[in-house]
Amino acid sequence: MMNIALIGNPNTGKTSLFNNITGSYEYVGNWSGVTVEKKVGIFKNGKGQLIDLPGVYTLNPLSKDEGVVTNFFLSESFEKLLNILDASQLRRNLHLTLQLLEYGAPVTIGLNMLDVARSRGIEIDIDKLAALLGVSVAPVVARSGKGVKDLAEMVTDEIACPGKANLVYYGKAVEDGVLELGKMLNGRTNQPVRWLALQLFEGNPFVRSYLESYLSAEQLNSLVISVSEAQNRQTGKEQALDQVIHRKRSEAIDKIVNAVAAKSDDKKVPLTEKVDMIVTNKFLGIPIFLLLMYVMFMLTFDWLGFPLSDALDAFLSGPVTAGITAALSAAGASSFIEDLVLDGIVAGVGGVLVFVPQIFILFFFISLLEDSGYMARVALVMDRLMESVGLNGKAFIPMMIGFGCNVPGIMAARTIETPKERLMTILLTPLMSCSARLPVYALFVGAFFLGNKALVVLSLYVLGVVAALILAKVFSKTLLKGETSVFVIELPPYRLPQARALWRSTWDKGKGFIKKAGTFIFAGSVLIWLLSYAGPEGVNVSMDESYLASLGSIFAPLFAPIGFGTWQASASLFTGFLAKESIISTMNIIYFVPDEATLQGLMASHYTPLAAYSFMVFILLYIPCLATTATIYKETASKRWTAFSILYALAIAYILSLVIYQGGRLLGLS
Amino acid sequence: MLGKLKTGEKGRIMNIAGADQFVRRRLLDFGIAEGSEVCVKCILPFGGPVMVESCGQCIGIRRKEALRIEVERV
Incomplete structure (x- = not known):
């Protein structure tokens, strides 16, 4: 099947186009060596597959994320490129396009956001653009899907031509350098020499290391230096090669844009700027952000999520359990099987599934923030605060995503350009309270803090953030000193999110939770139930004499000073390492209850409200779950940092719970 | 300097060489x-x-970087 790569600047509607052009994902995985998400989809017309590349401004990478694209060009095979352009930012977008043309693969261009351009008074002559570049250009509206079908046909059917590779003349010195590199390589590589040379002169580190497999570093150095000297001699000016190349491209682009774009002066103040005057306002910026967070939490826990979860709980513990019981007895199942299914699987898996509505609401809001363009504003508004602890505003985005799930949060840290800040963000994102921790809170606040559920939960989220910020300060002063922090961020125009895209990204995030319930939690529940069913004395023992109880009792004394020295608590903390939500399934099994409501009633006799809060704080911080730990290891490629991320979390969780529990008791709380 | 402009003021960039290399790129x-x-x-x-x-x-961009970018008011 034909492989077509989708490439474009960030925020040009690449993801929308991908979603509209392909029916479903053929494959979602990671790029080799790095955990940047790699998405491959089949064209709706079935004639090829589309590979989604990370958004880049140029093929000369600054962050690891961007390096993926350069590596793709150097080491993977593909037949065509689909380049999406933002018509309202044609100049900037064409820098990438020119590099693609220099690469020489067949390119088809999708011209997006013509409406935005029009509202700025820019009209673009599409045919002229196509003629000047020598490739096919089709207008699309990526968000609504208008024109996408024609574009797809164009990409898959037409015999695409490689376009004009020599649109830019870079001056004698550079062009001579291109020829010189060609001589040195002498046909040993099948990559386009002109493209390799220009990227090398621009300082592209990936291309340089690729070339080092054919030529020595000294040969390359002397070539670059001689070109640079020749350039300075010929122009009589001291200028870095990358700037020379960039300027030449800009000049060529100016000519193209002047020929194809007509600008009129009837532009209005875009809505985006009006919105920005409010949300990034000096005084209102942070309060508005906090207010949005508050509404999000109230909806998730109180106004909408709670009643929905309650209804689902009633459904699962009522009709579903009754149905399964009837089916089991009709099938003549033994009492062992019946116990395993009802007390183990239904209690364990059902106890987690109950929280699906709340988790989807949370994911919906995170998708909404991402899709609308507000996330970048959050980074801007938060930068001052983050700078004071040695991070930059962009680190806030992985943390926000971490509220949904720590794993994609840690991956999102790839967009942070400086290694030190990226490492800190990876280490601290697990302190963000992910959605899997939410069932635990929901259970406990339902039992102990009925009056102010959302506020108590919010306090835990805030605690996680505050702990992360304080630790960031500590880490940047001790372990990770040096390296200046930088921050440049693009603020894309606001876009009204589209229902379908929003649902798709909510579902993409939320389905993992359901999948986990069917696999990890299922297996865990069976195991826990078996451990609670059997004991040193034999099978079907009372819970207090089970293996689970003896296992839990070993560690229970450790947790006594922080308020929950029962074997039940320590047993559930163990399973929490597999996945945080298994804490709930374990408790359901241990306390042997059919539904959440009864469990909450029972909790009251095992925990005081203070101990319950201390327990929640401990759950919030104590350890990244298995999947998160694996991701930290993959991202940092360091056993030391992975171990560190577990150990510091344990320490900070214990200390904070101790302070809260003992401090609370001193203050007379219970 | 860009960092000295007030909200709503316009300028033309004269010299960007003082800014951090990464920011410039x-x-x-x-x-x-x-x-x-x-x-601004x-x-x-x-x-x-x-x-x-x-x-x-x-x-x-950060204020301290903006303070290293020369502009002339227009």
Whole structure:
């Protein structure tokens, strides 16, 4: 099947186009060596597959994320490129396009956001653009899907031509350098020499290391230096090669844009700027952000999520359990099987599934923030605060995503350009309270803090953030000193999110939770139930004499000073390492209850409200779950940092719970 | 200096060489270089970043970087 790569600047509607052009994902995985998400989809017309590349401004990478694209060009095979352009930012977008043309693969261009351009008074002559570049250009509206079908046909059917590779003349010195590199390589590589040379002169580190497999570093150095000297001699000016190349491209682009774009002066103040005057306002910026967070939490826990979860709980513990019981007895199942299914699987898996509505609401809001363009504003508004602890505003985005799930949060840290800040963000994102921790809170606040559920939960989220910020300060002063922090961020125009895209990204995030319930939690529940069913004395023992109880009792004394020295608590903390939500399934099994409501009633006799809060704080911080730990290891490629991320979390969780529990008791709380 | 402009004021970039190399490269990616016209849209409090508009796109950079970019008011 034909492989077509989708490439474009960030925020040009690449993801929308991908979603509209392909029916479903053929494959979602990671790029080799790095955990940047790699998405491959089949064209709706079935004639090829589309590979989604990370958004880049140029093929000369600054962050690891961007390096993926350069590596793709150097080491993977593909037949065509689909380049999406933002018509309202044609100049900037064409820098990438020119590099693609220099690469020489067949390119088809999708011209997006013509409406935005029009509202700025820019009209673009599409045919002229196509003629000047020598490739096919089709207008699309990526968000609504208008024109996408024609574009797809164009990409898959037409015999695409490689376009004009020599649109830019870079001056004698550079062009001579291109020829010189060609001589040195002498046909040993099948990559386009002109493209390799220009990227090398621009300082592209990936291309340089690729070339080092054919030529020595000294040969390359002397070539670059001689070109640079020749350039300075010929122009009589001291200028870095990358700037020379960039300027030449800009000049060529100016000519193209002047020929194809007509600008009129009837532009209005875009809505985006009006919105920005409010949300990034000096005084209102942070309060508005906090207010949005508050509404999000109230909806998730109180106004909408709670009643929905309650209804689902009633459904699962009522009709579903009754149905399964009837089916089991009709099938003549033994009492062992019946116990395993009802007390183990239904209690364990059902106890987690109950929280699906709340988790989807949370994911919906995170998708909404991402899709609308507000996330970048959050980074801007938060930068001052983050700078004071040695991070930059962009680190806030992985943390926000971490509220949904720590794993994609840690991956999102790839967009942070400086290694030190990226490492800190990876280490601290697990302190963000992910959605899997939410069932635990929901259970406990339902039992102990009925009056102010959302506020108590919010306090835990805030605690996680505050702990992360304080630790960031500590880490940047001790372990990770040096390296200046930088921050440049693009603020894309606001876009009204589209229902379908929003649902798709909510579902993409939320389905993992359901999948986990069917696999990890299922297996865990069976195991826990078996451990609670059997004991040193034999099978079907009372819970207090089970293996689970003896296992839990070993560690229970450790947790006594922080308020929950029962074997039940320590047993559930163990399973929490597999996945945080298994804490709930374990408790359901241990306390042997059919539904959440009864469990909450029972909790009251095992925990005081203070101990319950201390327990929640401990759950919030104590350890990244298995999947998160694996991701930290993959991202940092360091056993030391992975171990560190577990150990510091344990320490900070214990200390904070101790302070809260003992401090609370001193203050007379219970 | 760009960092000295007030909200709503416009300027043309004269010299960008004083800014951090990384910041310069990113600005170049956005098409912002010597000669570009910029307009300060918003300045965040407590020495926070500035939001700058240029050719219809908005970017955020830190105040201390903005203070190293020479502009002339227009």
